Amino acid sequence: MNIKDLANNELVKLCAQHLNNRSAWMEFYARFDERIWLVTYRECKQKRIIEHSVQFRQIVPDLVQDVYVRLVENNCKALRDFIGASENSIYTYIGIIAKNVVRNYLIKMGAQKRPAIDKSIDDIQSISKNWISKDKLNIVLNDREEDLKEQIEVILDRQLKGRDKERNKLIFKLYMYEGFSPEEIALQKKFSLSAKRIGNIISEIKKELRYQLLEQKMEVY
8 A cells, every 4th residue: 555645535534544654644744744733823923822933843843743742642633533525625624623722722821931842753753854745845836836945045045054054955945846856866976965964954844934934924735
């Protein structure tokens, strides 16, 4: 069975039944993580929980993690309860969970200082840290492709610093636009870097791009 060929509803069912199926959860992450981030971000903005990038970095990642906790707690009850009328129903369902997480956070926060979210699921954390889909930030949308590329170019020029700026920029472009893997990039002698190091560079740039693009309200879905 090729997990990538599964329909959304089939993938959700597989994840619900097998929490320890790493391949299934990697595919879940690749398909739905961006949606979780986007809905969480939008809800935080709407509820005026975040007003600038510092708050975004402090709050949104914790709430996104809490969404995953909701999905896997009680033996994946939230996923087992899911009944999709269509293949896209899971996006709405995940969005509802993300909104509820933000609203519950707002209620708990009240007039108090933001409480720390200390729950963790080893498998999900591992996926979040170590598995980043090639499509993670490839959010090209038809006629907006060139506009998005220009936005990314501006962000790269602004955020990348130091003597390795141009090198890291080229590495990311090879990954983003040419589809090269870190291993393939490492084979090019001009970089003299290990695949692991190149992967780390790409991951850090992608994280920064995500923050910046969301701050600019670039639509992903």
